[in-house]
Each structure stands twice: as C-alpha cells, then as structure tokens.
Amino acid sequence: MNVRTRIAPSPTGDPHVGTAYMALFNWAFARHHGGEFILRIEDTDAARSSSESEAVIFESLRWLGLEWSEGPDVGGQYGPYRQSERREIYREHINHLLDAGHVFQCFCSKLRLDEVRQAQQKRKETTRYDGFCLNLSVEEVAEKVSAGEPHVIRMKVPSEGRCVFVDELRGEVSIPYEQVDMQVLIKADGMPTYHFAVVVDDHLMKITHILRGEEWINSVPKHKLLFEYFGWPMPKMVHLPLLRNPDQSKLSKRKNPTSITYYRDDGFLPEALLNYLALMGWSMPDEREIFSKDEMAQAFDVSRISVRGPIFDQTKLRWLNGQYIRALSAQDFSQRVVDFVLNQDHLSQLIPLVQPRVERLSELAPLVDYLVGTRKTLTEEDFTHNKLGPEEVVRVLHHVGAALEQHTTWARDDLFVLCQSLAEAMEMKFRDFLFPLFVGIGGRPVTLDLFDSMVFLGSSISRARLREAIEVFSVSGKGRKQLDKSYEALSRNL
C-alpha cells in the first residue's frame, strides 16, 4: 500500500503549534512508510478564513522543515487542495447521496432548532436534531425547493445501535448512535461542512491514514457512516492526545503562546521545537530525548505514541532549545545569530528608526535592545505612573490585548488608529493610555515609537509581551471576567 497522510488546517488566525505537532506525526508516519504527506486547506468557513493566515501556515511549516509533496501551493494530481475550490466536487457527491436517500433536505428555522435544543437541554438529553424534516413527503420537499426556501442537507443516522470502529492507538471504540447528530453536510449557502468535505476529500485524495487530534474522535461515527453510504473504504484512524496547559486544560493562547510564529520570533530553533513537539506524544525506543525528525521517522511506530495528554511546558522547551544551541558549532551558531538578529530585513526596518536619534554609533544598541532581544522582566513598580493607578494600567493592557486578538492586519497605521479609538472609548488621554503599552512592549516608559516597535516585533511577540505584562499584577479569575465584560461593552462602540 502506498501510505498517504495529510494535515488539514483551517486558515483562521495564527498557525497553531498543535497544527505543527499533528503535521510532524503525519509527516513521520508517511516518511517511515516511504509514502506521501500532503497539505490540504480546509477553508469552508469563508468568514473566518483568510489568505494571510494560509500564507503563514505554509511559511511556518516550511520553517520547521515539514515539507509536503502535494498541496495548494505545490499542486499535485488530486487537487485542488483548497476546499473552497472544490464546491463542484461536493455538489456532485451530495447529489449522489440524495438520490440514494442517505441524506435529506432540512428546512427548519433557527428559531425552531433553538426551541428543540432548549427543550432537550431542559430534559438533560444530548442535544441533536429531532428529525422533523425526515417526515416531509417527496412532493413537499420538491415544492419547498422550487419555491426557493432556504435549506440545509443533513445526513441520516440510525436511531439505535452503536458505531464501532478501531482507533489504531486506542483499540475498539464504541459510540451509541443516539449520541450522534444528523449532521448538516451542506449549509444553506451551498458550502459543505467540515464533516462532509473531510470524508469526500480524504477519499478522493487517497488518504490511507488519518492522524489527528483526539477532539475528533466523537466525529468518527458521522464519518464512518458517510464512508459506508458512499461504499468507500475508511482510512485507518489514529487520534493523538491534545497538547495541554500546565493545569491540564486544552492548550490555549490565554495561558501559553500557541502560535508557531511566536516560537520562531522568540529565537527557538526549528529543530528544537520539532523535537519538543515529538516528545509530546512519542518516545524513541531507547527513550533518548534528543533526536531529529529523520530519526523519529525512521523509528516511527504508532504503538509508541502515548495516549496521555502531554503538558506543553515552556521551561522544558527552553531547556531543550538550549541543548540544541550549545550543540551548534561556533560557526553555525554565529550564522544563526546573524540570520535571527542582524538580517537585512531587520536592519532595513531599524535604520530609519535609529539614524535620526543617535550621535554616536555606540548609542545604537541600547536603543534597540528590546527589539532585537527580550525586554526586561517586569515588576509592578515599572508601571508606576503619576496619573494611572494599577487598575487603569491593567485595563489598558487587557483591552489592547483583547482588541489585538481580533485584529488581523499588523500595519502601523491600523494599530495606531485602533489604539486611538480605544483610548477615546476609555475616555483617557492618549499619552496616558500609551504609557502601560510602552512599558509592556519595551520595558520602559520611553522607547522608540511604540507602533513601529510593535510592527518590528510582529504580532505574536507583541501580544505575548502584553499578556506577560498583565501577569505582573496577578489578576484573579473573577477580575479577568470583569475585564472581558468591560471590553466587550466597550468594543461595541469602537
């Protein structure tokens, strides 16, 4: 068998380390078997998907050295590899299932669906579609469709029995059908949902093994039914444990930087980050901790994947990165430093900022220290200000952080306007409003222009610095909720 695996990220937001982790395991599995690793972009959610996000996914997976042999940017014989370009293919396939009676049109309004769900919640039942439109006659359906009534297409699900499947890592899994929803496969706008597109694409792209996050395990019954409705063999499945925060919750950007770009821009070596991600779910037969992706691929064996939720531990990652750095030859290390700090791109951004400000070349380094390296570790004292109290400082840091989470472009003027309108909405003088940001980003009240600095540092590092700055104040969970609420109220008028 020609092994084919895939990674199927959705281009929404920053490229997640979880995506790199899944990509690595799929890559290693394919490589071990001399097969192919492909990249598919799952952009059926048009409102949330962006081409910028897609570009950063490509860039950061390449930075890690995980190459794919087929994908939207490299082509391949089973394309297109972007789901938004496969509408015709989904249409043909759903028609096939409609003709065979495995799926049905559903005309229920949102209002009705909400009522059904609330009633089920009250009765403490699994919330799921109640099958109302299954009772429509063929004529009724035809009439509604020709009258142009908006509708979705749902899959039929057996009303009793269990779905039994094998997960290569966990063994036999059995899920009662009563917990399986009559999933919407085609939305009212004609776009497929993830569940439909993933099955059609995995089959047409000849995927033989699916290695993905354990959050998808409860979706397997839907997928398995679809494979059966089509009469297709199902790829083998491996559900990997999800990366977790130190408190065991799912890795989230609230508690940990999650973007691959953060680790790149903070000076982690790609091979160290990959090694760390490998350790999250895998151990070498000889249990050694330091190994390359090629060594991992050579030894790869699904039975050595651990099922326990691995903790993404920054301290351990830093330790490992240090091991890699110390193992570099002096020449290699100096090349990395030049590439990271003194590259042409950095210099051309920095020169216009510093040239007008210095009289001697020796003044340069202290001006840009927080840009080319970490800023100082902050304490509450750093935020002492004659007009702002700690609560106001926290409010600014939080609200700017929250606004930046939703902000996709990272251009100087946009950032400036965003902060200006936020200061206005918070009824603060712009000068005062900027103070906590200067300290949060640069470590002191006076630095080079704040917005130029943020552009230079990039979104991942800037956001992380503001997040760390709030941590100095040890805000309680309740305090955070209040901050979220007050930001939400404010953001409506932005």
Ligand code: GLU
């Ligand atoms: N687009 C899904 C995700 O990003 C893919 C899940 C899968 O691998 O089936 O999580």
